[in-house]
Structures are given as structure tokens and as C-alpha cells.
Amino acid sequence: MNFQYWDPEIEKLPRNELESLQLNKLKTEIEISLRAPFYKERLSKNGIKSADDIRTLEDLNRIPFTTKNDLRDGFPYGFLAIARDEVIRLHSSSGTTGTPTVIYFSRQDIKNWAGFMARCIYGAGCTKTDVFQNMITYGLFTGGLGFHQGGEEVGMLVIPAGAGNTTRQFKMMQDYGTTVLHATPSFLLHLETKMKEAGVERSSLSIKKAFGGAEPYSEDTRKRIETLLKVDVYNSYGLSEMNGPGVAFECQCKDGLHIWEDGYIAEIVNPDTLEPVKDGETGELILTILCREATPILRYRTRDLTSFYTEPCACGRTHRKLHRITGRSDDMLIINGVNVFPSQIEEVIMAMKEVGNNYLIVVEKDGALDKLTVKTEVSAEIFMDDSRPLNALREKIKDTLQASISINPKVELHESGSLPISEGKAVRVKDNRPRDV
Ligand code: DLL
DSSP: OOOOOSSHHHHTOOHHHHHHHHHHHHHHHHHHHTTSHHHHHHHHHTTOOSGGGOOSGGGGGGSOOBOHHHHHHTTTTTTOOSOGGGEEEEEEOOOSSSOOOEEEEEHHHHHHHHHHHHHHHHHTTOOTTOEEEEOSOOTTSHHHHHHHHHHHHHTOEEEOOOSOOHHHHHHHHHHHTOOEEEEOHHHHHHHHHHHHHHTOOGGGOOOOEEEEESSOOOHHHHHHHHHHHTOEEEEEEEEGGGTEEEEEEEOTTOSSEEEOTTTEEEEEEOTTTOOBOOTTOOEEEEEEESSOSSSOOOSEEEEEEEOBOSSOOTTOOOSOEEOOOOEESSOOEEETTEEEOHHHHHHHHHTOTTEEEEEEEEEEEETTEEEEEEEEEEOGGGGSSOSHHHHHHHHHHHHHHHHHHSOOOEEEEEETTOSOOOSSSOOOEEEOSOOOO
């Protein structure tokens, strides 16, 4: 195979040199961290007062893990390590309930991120001759702008299509001769269904490759998309706390995701004991970012479950590979690429006095897409004779939830006492999507 490398020197750097590069970058990142109020306190409590206190990569173990709650507690500026007027952008979790997590970027941070994205896109075989239709949400979500910048860096013609509206997407593919797509895997599957419905001929499209990420999917799902859409699908992993997409990506071997170790230090630990797992065993991914000056984050608990490949990759890159993510060590749901904690839903419905004490969140497949149904109990009186208050309440719950979690749920109202009660711990979430990961 003819492999192509965006930055061959770094991508194929011998392991020992890669590790000394990591150590140097870690020291710089520690220096940066000590300028952020949160880490200034956290690190000095653990005896780290300057970068000189870090002598080897193992010294990382002296730093406690950082959690999503730490980031929330530090809102809005607790993790900011540079002057406010050096910040040129922020991305954040989109929920309107609870405290968001926010990440700030300096000009250099944006450049670094675009560089890692370009490495991913080019490494998947794309070049400046490609037309790239970026069919994922723009805005606070990192998927849109992250891929957009990377595509431009490679020199592709980037179409900032955004998510949804399949008719318009097909039209753009035909008008501009799109060769590369980016979307969530569920949207890619949905696209195929809509293609048939709309009578769009595959031969009228020039698509060759697609990047699929932001949510878990199995090898079978990848194969299904590849067969149905007749494109090569590359798995793309990332998270907003670590910039967004561009953390780990498949090369042309399409067997595991290279994690860019000059940008991130990856550890895998047992989520219960927080001790490192043996090489090749599955555990929770912990990430330390080495390529950001505005918002340093050290030893972040991603909650994503994965394992390292133990064999080197045929492409010659020395950066280790991760197996596709198989699940999470917390209760976060990913619904059509949007992250939702059940607690966010609870917060909305329990704040409404008309709503009873029991509720159930159901997630299932509706064709290729995910469907969220929220079932709540309401007081018996409201069920009496007139259906208007019931409809109004349903709409109110729907609208408030939509505003809060950016997903349009189906809402079902049930009479008080009619939803199942479990004897042990309450079961509030039923995820009925096929688990084939
Ligand atoms: O989903 C960033 C992204 C955008 C990645 C576009 C890839 C493509 P968040 O919204 O912060 O950021 O969600 C991050 O999504 O911790 C995983 O649980 C999940 N996730 C992301 N990519 C994958 C993947 C973006 N390829 C959370 N496989 C992460 C499985 C994924 N899960």
C-alpha cells in the first residue's frame, strides 16, 4: 500500500525519541499548568512547584486524575493558563442545564489542533484534490470546526455543510463532486436509507471515503456503511476536553486508531482501582494534553473503555494504536452523536411540579438513527376529562428538554403509579440499541 504521511518525521519517530519528546513537552505543559488557578493549587498540594519536579514520564503518576467535575468546578476560568486577551476561541458542552465544561484556545492551540487534524485526514489518503463535505454539527461542538480546519490545512475544498437535511446534502454532493464525507456513523447509515427513498443514484455521486466518529460503532457497522454507501470508512476519535476530533485516527490499514503521542500522553487504567492495566488489556483511557497553552488538562479521566494494540502497525507509524472504544465507565449516553447524561434529563423533568416521581428514559433505534423517549408519570387529576392540559404539558417537557440537551425527544405521559418500579436500585435508563460493539 502507498502510505502517505503529513509529518513523516514525527509520525515515524523512533519510540525512544518520541518518549523524550513527550517528556520535554510534559515539562512545558506543567509550567503552563502552574499558571492555571486549578492546577496551581492541585500541583503544589502534590509537591510539584515547577517543571523541574518532573524528571521522567513516570513522574506523571504523582499528579492526581482530573475529572469532568473538576472542569465544572473550575468554570469559567479556573483552568485558563494565559491572559484572557490571548484567547481566540472557546468550545464548550452545549447543555443549558448544569455547569458547562469550557475549553479555551490560543492562536497557537488552534494551529496545533489543525495540524493534528491534517495529519489524520492526509494519513487516511486524502489530498488537496479532494472535495470534503463536513456533515457534522458546527458551533460549540468541536466536530464541525475541528474537521473544517484540518481539511483546509490539507488544502481540500471544504464544504461546511453541517448536520441534517439529507436532500440538501445529496444536492451538494452532486453539485460539487464531493469525494470525502464526515458524519456520525448513524448519520452515514441514515444517508443511505434516504438515498434510496430520494431515488438518488449512487453513480451520480463521486464519494470515496467517509470519516465516522463522535459515537461508538462496531466493526460490523463500519462494514455495513462501506457496503451500502460504497465508501472507505475511517474511525475518528476525540473529545472536547482534548480539543475535539484529532486525538486518535485510523490510518490506511483501518485496523486501530493511532493516538498522536506527541500531542497526548495516553494511559489505560482499571476504572475501579485506577491502577494501570496490563498491556493489551481493556480499561479506561486517561489523557494528558501536550499541545495546548490556554487550557492545560492533565491525566483526564475520559471514561472511554479501550485497549492498546501490542503489535506495531504496518504503516510504519510509531504512535501506538487504540482499539475502537467499546463503552464507557459512566452512564453518559451518546444519542446521534450528542452526549447526554441521564441526570440532565432528570433535572429538567423533576423541576416541573406537574411531573410525578417516576420516569424512564428509553433509547432505541429508529431506522439508522437513535430515538430518545422520555416517559414520565403525572398526577392522576391531569388525566381526567380534558386532553388539553396533557398536550400542553407534553409540549412543555419536550421544548424544555430540547433546549437543555439539544435532542428532540418523544415524550410520553403516564398515570401516576403506572411505570414499572424496580425493587433494587431504580432503573431509569433502558438502552435498547443493539450492542454489537
Ligand atoms: O465527539 C469530538 C469528535 C467529533 C470526535 C467528531 C470525533 C468526530 P465530545 O462531544 O466531547 O467530542 O464527545 C466525546 O464521544 O469521550 C467518546 O465517548 C465519544 N466518542 C467520540 N469519538 C468516538 C469514536 C466529540 N470514534 C465522547 N468511537 C468521547 C467511540 C467516540 N466513541
